[in-house]
Amino acid sequence: MRTLGWEWAIEEACQNYVAREAVQLTEAGAEMLLEAADSLYDMLVESIPDPIPDEFLQRLAIPANLWEAVRHSWNDERHWHLYGRFDLALTPEGPKLLEFNADTATSLPETAVVQWASLVAAGQGNEDSQANGLFECLEDQFRHWRTLNIDRQATLLLVYLPGSAEDEANCAVLAEAARAAGFADLHICPVDDMKVSVAGEDRGIWAETAPQQWQKFDFLFKLVPWEILAEEEPELTADLTQLQLTRDVVIANPAYSLLFQSKGLLAHLWDVFPHHPLLLEASLAPLPGHHVRKPLFGREGQNVAEIEPDGRMTAEVPGEFGQQPQLYQRWAELPADAQGRLYQAGVFWAGEACAIGFRREAGVITNLSEFVPHVLV
Template sequence: MERRTLTPRPDWQRTVEQQGIVYPLTRHPDGVLRPYWDESACYVFSADEVEALEETVAELHTMCLAAAGHIVERDRLADLGITDPRVAAAVTEAWHRRAELPSVYGRFDLRYDGTGPAKLLEYNADTPTSLVEAASAQWFWMEDRFPGADQWNSLHERLTDAWRAQAALLPPGGPLHFAHSSADELGEDLMTVAYLKETAEQAGLATDWISMEEIGWDSLSGRFVDTRLRFIRSIFKLYPWEWLTTDSFGGHVLDTLDNGGGTGSTLWIEPAWKMLLSNKALLAVLWELYPGHPCLLPAHLDGPRELAGSTGYVAKPLLGREGAGVTVHPPGAPAAAGEAPPSGTRDDEPCCYQELAPLPAFDGNHVVLGAWVVGDEPAGLGIRESSGLITDTYARFLPHVIL
């Protein structure tokens, strides 16, 4: 694994915008626009390194599914903050019926520097983004800059195959709707959904657009409807389940939820059981089930325990995204008991306490690997860099190549 400095392609910004990255720049707190898509450098891997990463991702995904089953079987949904009985019942039923429910993709965030086993930082299994960059833009970049080289990137083919394989699970009688929130000002959610919609169309599915805010409720029929008053029978949403079930229409979601048994009216993708994997509490459950596993970091739910005085720890809100609310506590920092909650979290918001494993620095840049899973199979790699130890909204996406 090597970071290699390059000269960006002429007119690179227009090029990647045409490929779907309509958000190539990020405005930083100082008001300056800096590249989000950053091709002033790339990461180079050997084939052996990528093969080892693929094996790690496959094993981690299997372990995560086992941990999800453990959570359901031992009735531990409260550890994930799922205390509403109706939501817990929906998640449990979805888990038991998961073979009947379409499930498309997820992204592992890994710590890796090329010298040892990759370490799991978290699993984004419900609403992962940076997909367009990983699947499309970096592939075209490689063809321009390293023609004839390779890349860990079978995302497009696997996504199309996943939709095709799961088409029979979709209810008949309507298009598969694709939804994002119109509150997304940057366009990242919009383009992620647009790309997934494109792969579904290439798989032969009939699709349509809608925003979450445009979804209507027909009180006469007791059904969700689109802007043309058609029943929404199936919908892919880039919208977290914890929002979906607590919004003003959350009760209607649970009342009409199609969990594969044919009794509901709306099939939501990703399915409700993905709440088991997209929650940081999963990290602590994994450590309980696989203590000492070389690809896991020690993690606890009741406090940092021994981590406070030995390795240090990171406090992660169970449902935080893009580094929001995450705090880093070096060795010897006071234990969490009695401390103020991490910045950006509520006083009552639970956290997972994970061993501090600082991201490796390449030329002063802290790097995290985003390894994609599609249809339960490893499918590709995306890389983000940050200036600090927390990969936040100011991180940069860099392409990679196998040489």
């Protein structure tokens, strides 16, 4: 880790966060998870109506000031979806989709590097010991994104929410993949340090790459959720939309990733593919029986509540998303170990399903739940 310059991966906090054990996964089990993610992505794309009506965007709770950007990016293939992470429940009936983190999925460092390093450190690391092609697929995705937009300069700015070392580390992984794909000119900074102009010669996005030295960037990766931008920075959202329409900047993940990010799409998927073996029953109205309730744009497990078969609600995870529209999804029992910890599979998609990682927790899986590496047996 130190050779790579990744000091953050060996800090005490990270050691406590990454489990000291690995999930044993058969090759057939890994292939089942990867195939499920590929099938689910195809289903997501197939389910989006063309053209996209206002009623559909309203149902998914897409902010109205993003509708133009969503439609434009969906209809122009040069706006490329780089990656996302499927959260899956391994049930006795097979994998079931819990949700898709399509816009700003994290745990890239843990999945791509730390879990592999943990196997190497344990003397069990070889090319066949883990389902983990995440970095290579990210590199391919960046290369394809660049090829689709060959008329733009290969300059890439990566921004994240201020004060988040975790998000900065995720951007560092993406920057390494982009550099390997031919983006020679990159810069990482908090989103507050990015300057956006829609007028005159300064039109575009800029960052101070050195003291008093400002540079314009043609490509932008933002580890900032679209819906948060739309709500908290409406002027910036309008400017970014305008710059996209005139091709002064190309943004990933594209605005249309918000269609996949909205948990309202899970209800739509159930309508389009009723009783599909990879899906859990989901609705925008309360369900009978055992189910969960979660906000359409909730994050990190916040405001998720379990509803018992008799209608009683167990303790809700505290959070700031309780006022959002809610999704109701059939309960799925996660596999548990002898200590009662539940295991949730995360499968990264980057052009194809390419890497697996696990999270475990005695209760609802959140961003603070342990990350568990895996080893193929």
